Amino acid sequence: MSTFLFDSIVFGPVRSRRLGASLGMNLLPPDRKVCSFNCVYCECGWTDSIDSDKLPSRGQVQAALEYKLKKMISGGEGLDVITFAGNGEPTLHPDFSGIIDDTIELRNTYFPNADIAVLSNATMLHRPDVVAALKRVDKNILKLDSAFEATINALNQPLIRFDLKNLVDRLMAFEGKLIIQSLFVRGSINGIPVDNTTPAEISAWLKLVDQIRPSEVMIYTIARDTPANDLKKLSEEELNGIAQKVEMLGIATQVSA
Numbered sequence: 001m002s003t004f005l006f007d008s009i010v011f012g013p014v015r016s017r018r019l020g021a022s023l024g025m026n027l028l029p030p031d032r033k034v035c036s037f038n039c040v041y042c043e044c045g046w047t048d049s050i051d052s053d054k055l056p057s058r059g060q061v062q063a064a065l066e067y068k069l070k071k072m073i074s075g076g077e078g079l080d081v082i083t084f085a086g087n088g089e090p091t092l093h094p095d096f097s098g099i100i101d102d103t104i105e106l107r108n109t110y111f112p113n114a115d116i117a118v119l120s121n122a123t124m125l126h127r128p129d130v131v132a133a134l135k136r137v138d139k140n141i142l143k144l145d146s147a148f149e150a151t152i153n154a155l156n157q158p159l160i161r162f163d164l165k166n167l168v169d170r171l172m173a174f175e176g177k178l179i180i181q182s183l184f185v186r187g188s189i190n191g192i193p194v195d196n197t198t199p200a201e202i203s204a205w206l207k208l209v210d211q212i213r214p215s216e217v218m219i220y221t222i223a224r225d226t227p228a229n230d231l232k233k234l235s236e237e238e239l240n241g242i243a244q245k246v247e248m249l250g251i252a253t254q255v256s257a
């Protein structure tokens, strides 16, 4: 296992599997992972905690992003998207909403054609300020790996109270202004099998996707080392098979193998 952490607030730009030339934003500390989930497949490794007193301030984030965007302009670099991801869950930052406002302003000034994307595990949707901020970004990408709480408990290992029905209601409240991202994997965790790709899993997940009606579904599998070491990635063919079922619902998909 060789997972990694981002050591700065702004990183990249990198060519993202899903998003193009992407400048990453890390609102979590540089030396530890802070998240409300502890996904067995997380590329950042196991979660250290669900909060931290070492988060960068709103001012630090604004200054780091402006510095980088100016540098990219002077270097003639292009930018497709500014992506909030980093060492954990970005919406845990108490100033997430204000940081999104600053980012929109900077994007409009320096790269008006770039999108702003947030990759979130959707656990902070009980906070109205987080929901309002997610509605202001171009790509509001929210995680849903299974329609069964037992599978979510095994794969995502929530560290806070998790209620699937509440989550689905909150996802539906975006009225289609969201992208669902789902990671498919099979294997075992501490000797217990886990698999969100069985016919029963896919069928129940499709029903939820149909209920939520996102603008798009991003379908992917593991691509790098994971903290749990007995996980198997799916083939591109299998991922495409899942995508075809989503498209039959009239919902666009993007597959990353």
Ligand code: SF4
Pocket (backbone or CB within 6 Å): 035, 036, 037, 038, 039, 041, 042, 043, 044, 047, 087, 088, 089, 120, 121, 156
């Ligand atoms: S929600 Fe994202 S950052 Fe958090 S543990 Fe899962 S994959 Fe990692």
